Every structure is written in C-alpha cells, then in structure tokens.
Amino acid sequence: MNTELLASDALERDAPSYSAEILDALPLAVMLVGEDGAIAHANPSAEELFGMSSAVLAKHDLARVAGPYNNLLALAQQVRLGGQTMFEYGVELELPRGAGSHLVDIRAAPLHHGANLVVLTLAHRTVAEQLSRRSQQRDSGRSNAAMAATLAHEVRNPLSGIRGAAQLLESGASEGDKALARMIRDESDRIGALIDRMEAFGGTIPEAKVALNIHELLDHVRTVAGSGFARQAEFKTIYDPSLPLIDGNRDALVQTFLNLFKNAAEALPARGGVISISTRYEHGLSVNSGGRLRVQLPIAIRIEDNGVGIAEDLHDCLFEPFVTNKSGGSGLGLALVAKTVADHGGVVDMETGQGRTMFRILLPAADGLLSDADRGRGAP
Secondary structure (H helix, E strand, C coil), X not given: CCHHHHHHHHHXXXXXXXXXXXXXXXXXXXXXXXXXXXXXXXXXXXXXXXXXXXXXXXXXXXXXXXXXXXXXXXXXXXXXXXCCCEEEEEEEEECHHHCCEEEEEEEEEECCCCCCCEEEEEEEHHHHHHHHCHHHHHHHHHHHHHHHHHHHHHHHHHHHHXXXXXXXXXXXXXXXXXXXXXXXXXXXXXXXXXXXXXXXXXXXXXXXXXXXXXXHHHHHHHHHHHCCCCCCCEEEEECCCCCCCEEECHHHHHHHHHXXXXXXXXXXXXXXXXXXXXXXXXXXXXXXXXXXXXXXXXXXXXXXXXXXXXXXXXXXXXCCCCCCCCCCCCCCHHHHHHHHHHHCCCEEEEEEECCEEEEEEEECCCCCCCCCCCCCCCCC
C-alpha cells in the first residue's frame, strides 16, 4: 500500500487521539497546518527536508517556509475549504534562504475532528526514484562493465603496436616527422590511460573486505585533497561519533571519495569555496538485495559544496559512463563512484541547486553492527 496514503489515512481514522509519536515514526515528511498557514507540528523527516527544527518551523507560517510563490499554502487552504484530499505530483519545492530545491509529491488531507488542521505529506522523489531504479541500474551496469572489459581487451593490443611503430618512426625521422610521431605516441598513451579506467569500471570490487572506520578514511581523503587539487578549499566536517564500522575495500572507497572531492573542488568559486563532509546514522532505510532479503543502509555520508551546481539536463544520467560537462573529462568518475558504492551494497544520490551540490552515499554497517532500532529488519 502507498506509504503516503497510510500517513494521512491513519491520522484521519484516529484523529481525536493522534499522537506526535506516530508522525515522528513516519518515513515521509509530514506537517500539520492550521487555518492561517501556521505549522502546528512537523515530524523529523520534515525537519530534514526543510533544514529546520520543528520548533523553528512552528515559529513561521507555511508561506514563509515554502516560499511566497509556492502553491503549498494555497493547496492546504483549498483542501480545508473543500474537505477533500488532494494530490500534486512532481512539485519543485523551493527552500528558504537559498538552500536549493526538492522535487516532491504532495498529499494534502483534512482532519475531521474540529481542529481544522490539514495534513501535508511530502514524498521526496530523489531517494524513492533512486531506490526504484536500483535493480535496473545494476543490470545496466553489468552490461556496461562487460562492454568496457571487451572493448579494453580488443583495443589494447593494436594500440601497443601503434605506439611501438610511432617510437620506431621517431628514432629515424626528420624533425618535422618526429613531432608527428610524438603526437601519435602521446595520443596512444592518452587512449591507454582511458582503457585503464574502462577496465577499472569493468572490474569488480575484491571479495576481501575489511572493517573500516569511515571517519578515518574520510580524514585521509581530505588530507590528500587538501594537499593537492583542493588546497584552496575550506573543509568543514560534522561527524556522528556513534557510527559503526563498515565492511569495505579501502583502496576502492578512497578513490570513490577522491572522485567526489575532486568534483566538488572543480565546481567551487575562486574565493570562499567550501567542501562540507558530514556523517550520520539514519534509521529505517533499506534496499532489496535480491529475493526477500532487504539490507539496511544506516550509514549516511554527505559531501556538499557551494559551487555552481550541476546542469539540469545531466541529473537523470549523471552516474552513467561517459557523461560529463567538463572539457576534456572522460565521464567515468561518477560512474565509478556509483559502481563502487553498488559493489559495497550501497546507494548514491545527488541534490543540486544554484550554489549548492550534495552527494549522499548510504552504506550498510559491518555484519552484526546495526543499532537496536534497525536490528531484525533484514526481512520484509
């Protein structure tokens, strides 16, 4: 059954005795809105969506929180007057203080117990669509990996011959022809480097994984980036000290986060560039790993920058191979990120807006290290 329907229908059915605990347990953003647009209650998912605590949200009306040109308040008023549940899908919700936007599906339903409240349920599309496409992306990823491995094998041998012939030509050629031979050799080296990256994309993460402290790994990547390509950036970190260990291949994960840091650094403004790294334990998010088994993904890592953002036409294909908006870029960096995260049983998604891009990686905890709240959710 649709989770959005459960959210509002449960409240309507037991309206006189609805509990904030029920709201707080729901995985979707839920707000109770009064006649004047005042926010009577917001659950933790709504707090995360708007980037404000429930106490702060309660001090503002809906128009101020959702923006003066957003139709969220008008929708709530229409439901209150008509007394009927209404839906809006694919609504771009502008966040306050220039914090970007979210694409959400909205369900607005009246409460019929005299309080004249409207229940607004907002389903954030980014994660939902990411999870629903995950199986399809994995199948596509396997096909791309096989194609990359085959292509790399077929090209490498003749490429070695071309490079060798160019070296022979260079040794006995005139000055004019030497320049041409060097160009052939240099281009062969460039194609060879691209083949190496394609082979990395076509490979799989080694089975031998070890227990890793994600904070130690992130600190190492930050040090490497800060000493090189991101030396002009300011780094900010907010770590959740309660995070358990993860099972992972250290080299593969280091390269994954280096790719994300490099993307962030290249998007930063000339001055005032900030890369923020945060972690937290998130309860209740799981994915289907085949059959009836569901895997919990409680470890959330966010890499955020205050750069120019990502063009809208790239959003749906950002993690596909050879997709790039950079001059001279191979378009394999984020594809390798998505593949490595998937090989570790996780999910990666992205949010972007003017002056903000955030990549979120969700990973499983090491075996036996789930919190008590998430333990036992491995099966539906």
